Structures are given as structure tokens and as C-alpha cells.
Amino acid sequence: MRKPYVPLLSLLSCLSFLLFLTSAAPARAADNGSWSVYPVSSAVAARPYFYVFADPGRTIQDKVVVANKTDGPLTFRLYAADAYNTARDGGFAVKSPGEKMRGVGAWAVLPKDRVTVPGRATVTVPFTVRVPRGAEPGDHPGAIVALDERVDKGGAGVALGVQRAVGARVYLQxxxxxxxxLAVEDVQVVHHQPLVPGLGDSTATISYTLHNTGNVTLAPKVELKASGLFGRTLLTRDLKKLPSQLLPGQRVRLTERWTGAPQFDRAHVRLTATAKGTEESAKASFLAVPWLPVALVVAGTATGVWLLMGRRRTRTEGARGTARPAPTDPYQEVGRAAGG
Known part of the structure; x- marks a missing residue:
């Protein structure tokens, strides 16, 4: 019996929407090779994304273009979505249609939820963003998404299918x-080293969470510093594996590998995260000890102590065996002294 194909919108978010960052099409449209989605050009120039500023209670109107690059017609589900950072690497992703929306996904209204685009043609769709009066100030990123609801079958032996989508980012402020x-949370260090010092590499894996605790999108930078005993500097590094945009309220778990970590030291690791208008630090420590030599020293010391205690016990027992017993009758001892 063949297994059913299951659409993976989460996989869609991790793959298709990363095109937002890499597309080189006109107007930097989000593009997957078959279709693209982008803002309608302004009177001045093409826009890379939707940049919208509105006070609470305001209504904004705009238009999105869906371009079909194939020869045949394509039908898409068109919807607005909230954006978030992927937990794996902090990439920009958007929610699927069935998820709870709180920002752009809830406030943007499209005249229809499906659109058919003829082959090698474009369709322009107007939409409205109604910002509630009680909306929280700050950034509310999202996207206008064109989803192909057809399920592409997986490869041979794979029982999963994938739905593809492309979306144009909406940066609503x-x-x-x-x-x-910005906060640095839950710093942990896992240290690996050879059993015998010098016979192999010593590495440390530093994991931590970056948390945007504010209401604006940040471009974080993180500096890693490590010091040893007596304040010696062991490492200073600007980390590269960071999200280019950390969205408000989002957390991203990140790791950094330290090759050449100490093999015999008490190391202190400090992470300092900075972004425009904010800075935060957190630290962790670990003990680098060559456990095999230490275990041999401890075992040897324990053996020496045990042997020494055994010798002392033997001497004590021997001394007790040759000692003259004390008299049990004091009158007998006195009599002997008088008679002598």
C-alpha cells in the first residue's frame, strides 16, 4: 500500500521564503523560478519590499504583483501572513494559512483569496492594511504570499509531498x-578533549539564545571572548553565523565551535550582543582537565595511601603483641617488691 503524500508548509517556510534574501530578479522580487511576487512599482522606482508606516487606527492601501513565468496558467491561494525567525538559523519565514495571525496576517485584507495568472503574464491585486487602534507600536513584519496548493510528490521512496509558495515581505511599522x-540567554559550553594531552585536538561548542526583547527589528552583532586562569586571553572573535534580522519577540538558538580550546585550564566564556540602541552580555565557565592523567594520579595516590595505612596498622598490631602485660593484682606486685 502506498503511503499518502503530506503537504509540508513548515518545510515550505524554511525553503521557499528564503528567496526573500537571495533573489536577484527585477525589483528584487521573491522568486522560485516558476512565479514571483513583488510590490507594484512606485512612480519613482521599483520597490524591493513593502515598507509601510502607519499610526494605530490608520488604513493603508497598496498593490501586489503575481507574475507567472511558466507557459501555462497557474492558480494560487493568496493570503497575508506574519513573519518569524526560524529556530534553526534565524532565517526569515512566514506562517502557514492555518496558523494564528496577530500582525500583518490579521490586519491585511485581500479582495479574494485565490488568483489565476495566465502563462507568461502578471496579475496585480490591491490590498488594504487596517491597523487597529490598540496596535502595539514598533515593527510588525509579514508578507503577502502566493501559495500553489498543488502537492509536488517527493522522490522515489519518499512518502512526503511539498507545497511551494513565494511571498513579498511587508515591513509594517x-x-x-x-x-x-536584546538578551543573551542560556549560554552553555560542551568541552571535548583527548584523554591524553597533546594527542588530539581540544574543542568547545558554545550554544546560546539570542532574544529580541524589544519592539523593533534588530541586526545583531555578537562578540565572543574567552579568558583563562589569571585573566589570560584565550580567544576573541566576532561571530558570523547570525540572523541578518532578528524580529521583535523572536528567539534564535545558535552555536559556535571553538577549535583549539584549552586542555588544562579554567576557562570563562563571555558573549556580548549589540544592536542599535542596545547591548547585553552573558557568560559561562568550564573546567578543562585531562581526565585520564588525573584519574591515574588519583588512583596512584589512593593506592599509596592504602598501602601506607596498611603498614601502620601492621606495625601497631606487632607492637601490641610484644608489650609486657600490666599486673592485674596490685597487692601481688607490692609483695614482690617487699620480699625482694
Missing amino acids: VGGPALPG
Whole structure:
């Protein structure tokens, strides 16, 4: 019996929407080779994304273009979605249609939820963004998404299918105080070293969470510093594997590999994260000890102590065996002294 194909919208988010970052098509349209989605050009120039500023209670109108690059017609589900950072690497992704929306996905209204685009043609669709009066100030990123609801079959022996989608980013900023905030959380260090010092490499894997605690999108930078005993500097490094945009409220778990970590030291690791208007640090420590030599020393010391205690016990027992017993009758001892 053949297994059913299951659409994977989460996989879609991780793959298709990363095109937002890499596309080189006109107007930097989000593009997967078969279709693209992008803002309608302004009177001045093509726009890479939707940049919208609105105070609470305002209504904004705009238009999105869906371009079909294939020879035949394509039908898409058109919807607005909230954006988030992927947990794996902090990439820009958007929610699937069935998920709860709180920002752009809830406030953007499209005149229809499906659109058919003829082959080698484009369709322009107007939409409206109604910002609630009680909307929180700050950034509310999202996208207008064109989803092909057909399920592409997986390869041979794979029982999963994939739905593809492309979306144009919407950077919506609601008027009010801008409050940047960044936290470094849950710093952990896992240390690996050879059993015998010098016979292999010593490495440390540093994991930590970057958390945008404010209401604006951040471009974080992180500096890693490690020090040893007596304050010696062991490592100073600017980390590269960071999200280019850390969205408000989002957390991303990241790791950094340290090759050449100490093999005999007490190391202190400090991570300092900075972004415009905010800075935060956190630290962790680990003990680098060559456990095999230490275990041999401990075992040898324990054996020496055990042998030494055994010798002392033997001497004590021997001394007790040759000692003259004390008299049990004091009158007998006195009599002997008088008679002598």
C-alpha cells in the first residue's frame, strides 16, 4: 500500500521564503523560478519590499504583483501572513494559512483569496492594511504570499509531498515609542578533549539564545571572548553565523565551535550582543582537565595511601603483641617488691 503524500508548509517556510534574501530578479522580487511576487512599482522606482508606516487606527492601501513565468496558467491561494525567525538559523519565514495571525496576517485584507495568472503574464491585486487602534507600536513584519496548493510528490521512496509558495515581505511599522532590546540567554559550553594531552585536538561548542526583547527589528552583532586562569586571553572573535534580522519577540538558538580550546585550564566564556540602541552580555565557565592523567594520579595516590595505612596498622598490631602485660593484682606486685 502506498503511503499518502503530506503537504509540508513548515518545510515550505524554511525553503521557499528564503528567496526573500537571495533573489536577484527585477525589483528584487521573491522568486522560485516558476512565479514571483513583488510590490507594484512606485512612480519613482521599483520597490524591493513593502515598507509601510502607519499610526494605530490608520488604513493603508497598496498593490501586489503575481507574475507567472511558466507557459501555462497557474492558480494560487493568496493570503497575508506574519513573519518569524526560524529556530534553526534565524532565517526569515512566514506562517502557514492555518496558523494564528496577530500582525500583518490579521490586519491585511485581500479582495479574494485565490488568483489565476495566465502563462507568461502578471496579475496585480490591491490590498488594504487596517491597523487597529490598540496596535502595539514598533515593527510588525509579514508578507503577502502566493501559495500553489498543488502537492509536488517527493522522490522515489519518499512518502512526503511539498507545497511551494513565494511571498513579498511587508515591513509594517506602527507609530509610537521604539524600544530596542536584546538578551543573551542560556549560554552553555560542551568541552571535548583527548584523554591524553597533546594527542588530539581540544574543542568547545558554545550554544546560546539570542532574544529580541524589544519592539523593533534588530541586526545583531555578537562578540565572543574567552579568558583563562589569571585573566589570560584565550580567544576573541566576532561571530558570523547570525540572523541578518532578528524580529521583535523572536528567539534564535545558535552555536559556535571553538577549535583549539584549552586542555588544562579554567576557562570563562563571555558573549556580548549589540544592536542599535542596545547591548547585553552573558557568560559561562568550564573546567578543562585531562581526565585520564588525573584519574591515574588519583588512583596512584589512593593506592599509596592504602598501602601506607596498611603498614601502620601492621606495625601497631606487632607492637601490641610484644608489650609486657600490666599486673592485674596490685597487692601481688607490692609483695614482690617487699620480699625482694
